[in-house]
Amino acid sequence: MTTPPRRxxxxxxxxxxRLLMGPGPVNADPRVLRAMSAPLVGQYxxxxxxxxDETSQLYREVLRTSNEATVLVDGTxxxxIExxxxxxxxxxxxxxxxxxxRFGHLLREIAERCGAQVHTIETAWGTVFEPEQVEAAVRRVRPHVVALVQGxxxxxxxxxxxxxGEIAHAHGALLYADVTASLGGNTFAMDDWGVDVASAGLQKCLGGPSGSAPVSLSPxxxxxxxARRHVEHGIRDEHDEDHGVRIASNYLDLAMILDYWGPRRLNHHTEATSMLYAARECARLLVDEGMDAAVERHRLHGAAMLAGVQALGLRVFGDLAHRMNNVVAVEIPDGVDGDGVRAAMLEDYGIEIGTSxxxxxxxxxxxxxxxxNARRDAVLTTLAALEQVLRSAGAAPVAGSGVGAAREVYA
Amino acid sequence: MTTPPRRxxxxxxxxxxRLLMGPGPVNADPRVLRAMSAPLVGQYxxxxxxxxDETSQLYREVLRTSNEATVLVDGTxxxxIExxxxxxxxxxxxxxxxxxxRFGHLLREIAERCGAQVHTIETAWGTVFEPEQVEAAVRRVRPHVVALVQGxxxxxxxxxxxxxGEIAHAHGALLYADVTASLGGNTFAMDDWGVDVASAGLQKCLGGPSGSAPVSLSPxxxxxxxARRHVEHGIRDEHDEDHGVRIASNYLDLAMILDYWGPRRLNHHTEATSMLYAARECARLLVDEGMDAAVERHRLHGAAMLAGVQALGLRVFGDLAHRMNNVVAVEIPDGVDGDGVRAAMLEDYGIEIGTSxxxxxxxxxxxxxxxxNARRDAVLTTLAALEQVLRSAGAAPVAGSGVGAAREVYA
Incomplete structure (x- = not known):
């Protein structure tokens, strides 16, 4: 860290x-930003x-679960996940x-730091696992937890x-899913699918800023x-027995966070009130729209973007049958300066697209x-700008009108 | 967690x-709340x-340090601390x-979860340690780190x-101070005092919402x-050697957070942009006011509150020579229902004071x-309401005018 001192x-x-059309964070809904400017109230x-309580209930709707244990972790x-x-x-x-x-590797890395015996199976980038592959690994590893990323x-x-979920449970394992990037834009049915723990963030399809992590846990x-509950001596008034191996983190100890969110309201951290306002508003807007409608909106605008980039003659990476609705990986044509295109998009149009x-x-x-940003004007504006930038670059095979192809999807 | 499902x-x-006159969180400065509603920009x-970079520099000014390693942790x-x-x-x-x-016990508890050998010394509640007491313990324990709370x-x-700092360094230890509750309202001079690591929060004298933790580290x-740096395989592009014992947390790994904030900008979490806007504005307002002036403001309004409650015939707990400027512990008179007074303050006047x-x-x-809330109208309004509530309770020894005594401090 050698930057010189600044004024x-x-x-x-x-x-x-900025129009943030990368893989997230994206622009927060203005209604979410306004909710964050509401005055604070005391912790209790x-x-x-x-x-x-309302926030817990809203995230039950968003995650499609009846889990009482549905809370926010105050962090990204x-x-x-941690x-x-x-x-x-x-x-x-x-x-x-x-x-x-990449985010599967993050789960592995975090699990290693927890001292777990981590076993991985990998699939080629751009593909997904068949259930049989996961089941064979579960039979071999006999894990306590199967942990993976949805999107x-x-x-x-x-x-x-x-x-x-059924595969994990049949072998005595719990199923954890990181749904940060997928929730709200792709179907997720926590209870129907037997997911035991799910965690998310606000900065993707939920339309909020990074900084709050909804988490839900099955009974x-x-x-x-x-079984791992541990009392903070001198900190809390309750005197439960210690049993099990103590959770190695205090801040991220979900047993204590559940006690804070539950009716006992035992003191833990000081809730990040403004981020809670944001998280509540993100969920409220989604529930008001309807979860099926929100997924359909992401499907529609994702399909329009896909059609648009393909019409520009660009190839799309990965198994399109298993693509997330909310992000597309566009291959950089030979001879095109990928970073130069991104810089031109930002500097000339104020539009951010993502690197990899x-x-x-x-x-x-x-x-x-x-x-x-899952909306028509954002998609068409991005396609129009991309077409201009590729033309200016002179090296791109601009085959046709990206905007026109996207408009056909909307027609 | 047995609350029934809600709509x-x-x-x-x-x-x-609400006028939040407890030990924190307190009302955020409206300028900080407005900063949080600014639009997002991309992570890089x-x-x-x-x-x-500006936020780092502002917190160097607030903490009075030249530490390059001055960053925010995205959490409360x-x-x-963790x-x-x-x-x-x-x-x-x-x-x-x-x-x-209480917060010393929290440090102990967190250090235990880190697997450290924790040694404590305790002083009676309402007193502070003499340097000789700390030095004797340092000689005995020979700690790697001395960790304590300022306020x-x-x-x-x-x-x-x-x-x-000198005592710790003379015995080969680093000094960590939790300055969450004191920073901005009481003098803190990180470099002059030889504090190696300090961490804070926004929700006390910094006038912001909970949810961002400024942290600074000496070289x-x-x-x-x-010496504990560890690469996330598959996550980061750098391939350093592992050495030392790996940090048990990924999210709270300050080595990785420094790499994200430093010129290498290695990907870690997605910065909580709105909380960063808040943290930057909190520090900007303090630096603009001047750190000495901010401490003097807290001293003045704290003195006025102290004079006011004493004029009401109330006794104040603890060693007043070592009281923080920004909070006073007022003894609940015999026969007075402490929670009833707090409830009346909230329900009739919208004013929150703290329990213990x-x-x-x-x-x-x-x-x-x-x-x-370190301002004249907040102090006088609180004293006026408290006087009325104590009179209504009928059991309190209301000796004189709290407001009058506070006004004399301001005169």
Whole structure:
């Protein structure tokens, strides 16, 4: 960290207008930003605990679950992942991580830091697992937890989860799904699919800012936490017995977070009130729209973007039958400066599209249509700008009108 | 968690007006709330990384440090504490925690979860440690880290830190201070005092919402992290060697967070942009006011509140020579229903004052004058309401005019 000292900033933030059409974060819905500017109330004010209860109920609707244990973790989506894994996994526990892409590696890495015995299976980037592949690994590994990502933006794939809960449960394992990038834009049915723990974030299809992680746990998952419950001596008034291996984190200890959100309201952290307002508004807007309607909106605008880039003569990476609705990986044509195109999009049009990681680094752009930006004008504007930038670059095979093809999808 | 299912909330949040005069969280400055409603920009947008650099520099000014390693942890102040401890302490490391009150116990508890060998010394609630007491314990324990709270709102005490850096360093230890409740309202001079790691939050004297934790590390502390640096395989492009004991958390791994905030900008979490806007504005307003002026403002309004409650015939808990400027513990008179008074303050006047924990539970109210609420009208309004509530309760020894005594302080 060698940047020279700077003069302190002398004015409030005044960000330029940006249309964020990458893999997330995306523009927050203005209604969510307005909710964040509401005045604060005290931590145990009945108004505040009422908002907490409402937020739990709203996320039950969003996740399609009846889990009482549905709360926010005060951190980004990564905090939600770590809270789930550090709370579920005792050192030495076996965990199976089917890895679709970059975020599967993140689950592996976090589980390793929890001291778990981590077993992975991998599928080629741009593909998903068949249930039989997961089942064979479950039989071999006999994991305590199967942990995977539903939608991995690094590859744009949407892993079918429908069959995995039954497979995990038949072998005595719990199923954890990171639904950060998929929730709200792709069908997710927590209870019907037997997902025991799910964690998310606001900055993708939920249309909010990063910084709050909705987490829900099935009664079976809560039972694992209960067996590890540990009292903070001198901190809390309750004097439960210690049993099980203590959860290695205090901040991300979901047993304590459930006690704070539950009727006992035991003190833990000071709830991040403004982020709770944001999380509540994100869910409220989705529930008001209807979860099926929200998924259909993402499907429609994602299909329009796909048709548009294909009409520009661009190829799309990955198994299109299993693509997430909300992001597409567009192959960078030979001879085109991928970073130069992204810079021109940002500088000339204020539009951000995404770069990529790992094996796809330098090979694809990732273009998102999610949350507040899953809308017609955002899609058509992005396609129009991309067409102009590719023409200026002179090297791109601009085959036809991207805007025209997208408009046909809307017709 | 047995609350019955509720109907999803049908309207945006609309919190009632509250004057939050407890030990924090307090009302956020409206300018901070407005900053949070600014539009988002992308994670690696030059505008965003510019805001990150500005925020680092502003917190250097607030903490009075030249530490390059000055960043935000995306979570509440507790996340900042845990990030500091889990990143500094390897399992088996000895840590000395001088415990002033409840939050000292929290440091102990978090350090235990990090697998450290935790040694505590305790002082009676309402008192602080003499440097000689800390030095004797350092000689005995030979800790890797001395960890303590500067201002502990549970007792209202402000622990002098001036001498402790030299003591720690003379014995090869690093000094960590949790300055969440004190920073901005009480003098803190990180470099002059030899504090190696400090962490804070926004919801006290900084006048913001909970949810972002400024953290700064001295070069000596960064060296400890560097020795524990661990690459996320498949997640990051760099391939450093592993050495030292891996940090047990990914989310709170300060080595990785420094790499994200530093010029390498290695991907970690998705920065909580709206909370960063808030944190930047909190610091900007303080730096604009001047740190000495901000401390003097808290001293003045704290003195007025103290004079006011004493004029009401109420006794104040603890060693007043070492009281924090921004919170006072007021003893609940015999025969007065402490919770009833708090409820009347909230219901009749919209004013929240604080309850208390541990040995002080049911014995004191905690009244804060901090951040945006360290101002004359907030102090006088609170005293006027408290006087009325105590009169209505009929059981309180209302000796004189609290408002009058406070006005004399302002005269």
């Amino acid at each position: 302190p900033a002398s004015a409030p933030v005044n960000p330029p207008p 004010d009945p108004v505040m605990t009422g908002y907490m 989506s990564r905090a939600g 809270a789930a894994l550090v709370s579920l996994l005792s050192p030495g526990d076996r965990v199976l991580v089917p890895v679709l892409g 991995d933006t690094s590859t744009t794939m949407n892993q079918p989860l429908e069959a995995l 079976a998952a809560v039972a694992v936490l209960d 990681f790992g094996p796809l680094h330098g090979r694809v752009w990732r273009i998102g249509t999610m949350g507040h | 999803p909330a049908s309207a945006p949040v609309n919190p009632p007006p 947008d030059p505008v965003m990384t510019g805001y990150m 102040s507790r996340a900042g 990030a500091a401890l889990v990143s500094l302490l390897s399992p088996g490391d000895r840590v000395l925690v001088p415990v002033l009150g 502990d709102t549970s007792t209202t005490m402000n622990q002098p830190l001036e001498a402790l 000596a502390a960064v060296a400890v992290l560097d 924990f541990g040995p002080l539970h049911g014995r004191v109210w905690r009244i804060g004058t901090m951040g945006h």
